[in-house]
Amino acid sequence: xxxxxxxxxxxxxxxxxxxxxxxxxxxxxxxxxxxxxxxxxxxxxxxxxxxxxxxxxxxxxxxxxxxxxxxxxxxxxxxxxxxxxxxxxxxxxxxxxxxxxxxxxxxxxxxxxxxxxxxxxxxxxxxxxxxxxxxxxxxxxxxxxxxxxxxxxxxxxxxxxxxxxx
Numbered sequence: 001x002x003x004x005x006x007x008x009x010x011x012x013x014x015x016x017x018x019x020x021x022x023x024x025x026x027x028x029x030x031x032x033x034x035x036x037x038x039x040x041x042x043x044x045x046x047x048x049x050x051x052x053x054x055x056x057x058x059x060x061x062x063x064x065x066x067x068x069x070x071x072x073x074x075x076x077x078x079x080x081x082x083x084x085x086x087x088x089x090x091x092x093x094x095x096x097x098x099x100x101x102x103x104x105x106x107x108x109x110x111x112x113x114x115x116x117x118x119x120x121x122x123x124x125x126x127x128x129x130x131x132x133x134x135x136x137x138x139x140x141x142x143x144x145x146x147x148x149x150x151x152x153x154x155x156x157x158x159x160x161x162x163x164x165x166x
Contacts, residue, residue: 036062037078040137040162049141049154050074073144078162081136092116092131099129108152114163119156121147128159130166137166 038056046054050069054076058065067076081091099107099120106121114132125143129136139162141147141155 037065037080038062040078040165041067041158045158045161046076049076049158073142075142076158077138077140077142079138079140080166081138088131088134088136091136092129095129095136099127106147106149110156110159113156113160114166117159117163119152121149121152123147126151126155128155130159130163132163132166135166137163 036058038058041056043054043056046067047069050067050071051074052070054067054069056065056067063080063082065078067078068074081088096116096118099118102120108119110117110119110128113128114130114137117128117130120127120129123146124140125145126141126147128139128141130138139155139159141151143151
């Protein structure tokens with residue numbers, strides 16, 4: 001076997017093994033990233049926000065769900081986004097830019113939550129968007145009115161717990 005043939009065989013083996021390892025990692029890693037939205041928080045985590053003993057309702061896929069409690073005007077939505085076509089970093093950057101551009105809401109970058117995070121005070125309450133390990137997590141705290149700095153302060157520790165479990 002010539003040196004040129006050996007190099008070609010070695011290169012093909014390297015490419016094939018790299019592809020096989022990447023497929024294997026994707027298959028094995030998916031279950032690690034596919035946690036149910038309801039598993040991110042416990043009732044005692046959201047009780048201070050919603051009152052009473054909160055309950056969680058999930059979508060069939062488990063990627064989205066809603067916490068509700070004693071206060072009928074308040075709810076907490078959890079949305080986990082899959083990286084189906086757009087990488088999480090790009091989706092986060094787009095959401096970040098859009099949130100900053102909105103003139104009618106109060107935007108703030110948040111530190112110590114995931115890899116990157118921001119909060120927005122909206123007409124319905126507060127939204128936190130978190131980027132962690134290339135995946136997106138969004139928590140929407142519906143308060144029944146305009147979001148306030150106090151709502152952001154109350155939601156921040158809940159978001160930290162959810163992001164840690166994400």
